[in-house]
Amino acid sequence: MTKGRFYIVGTAILVVFALGLLAVTWGILFQFRAQGVAKGFEEALVRTYEMGRPIPDGQYVVGAYRVEATHTTGGDKKVRVRVRVMENRTGLSLAESTRSVVPTY
Numbered sequence: 504m505t506k507g508r509f510y511i512v513g514t515a516i517l518v519v520f521a522l523g524l525l526a527v528t529w530g531i532l533f534q535f536r537a538q539g540v541a542k543g544f545e546e547a548l549v550r551t552y553e554m555g556r557p558i559p560d561g562q563y564v565v566g567a568y569r570v571e572a573t574h575t576t577g578g579d580k581k582v583r584v585r586v587r588v589m590e591n592r593t594g595l596s597l598a599e600s601t602r603s604v605v606p607t608y
Contacts, residue, residue, distance in 0.1 A: 533567075533597075534597060534598070536568075537568055537588045537597035538597075538598045538600075540565055540568050540570060540588050540598070541586045541587075541588045541599065541600040542600060544570055544586045544588075544600075545584055545602050548572060548574065548586070549584055549604050552582055552584070552604055552606075553604070558574045558582070558584070559572070560572060560573050560574060564591060566591075567590065568588050568589065568590065568591060568597070569588070569589045569590070569591045569594070570586060570588050570589075571586070571587040572585070572586050572587075573585050580605075581603050581604065581605055581606075582603070583601060583602070583603050583604075584601070584603075585599070585600070585601045586599070586600045586601075587599045587600075
């Protein structure tokens with residue numbers, strides 16, 4: 504192998520490694536953002552309930568995410584808020600958050 508080919512192969516290996524590292528980092532950040540969106544929606548729904556307003560159920564699109572928000576009321580007046588974050592195009596579930604709220608009134 505000549506010196507020129509050695510440099511080309513080495514550079515190609517470094518480029519492939521850098522692209523792989525970039526893809527892994529992007530995937531981790533995508534997952535962390537989905538968890539942040541789930542926590543934010545959960546907190547917003549709980550605060551809405553605490554203010555005495557009705558909790559809206561439905562699906563919302565936030566950037567690359569589709570958020571499904573639901574709530575259920577138990578027999579002891581506890582409200583369970585459930586937020587599920589999915590990838591917008593494929594519907595792949597990325598994060599899920601559930602929280603129970605006890606009414607203060």
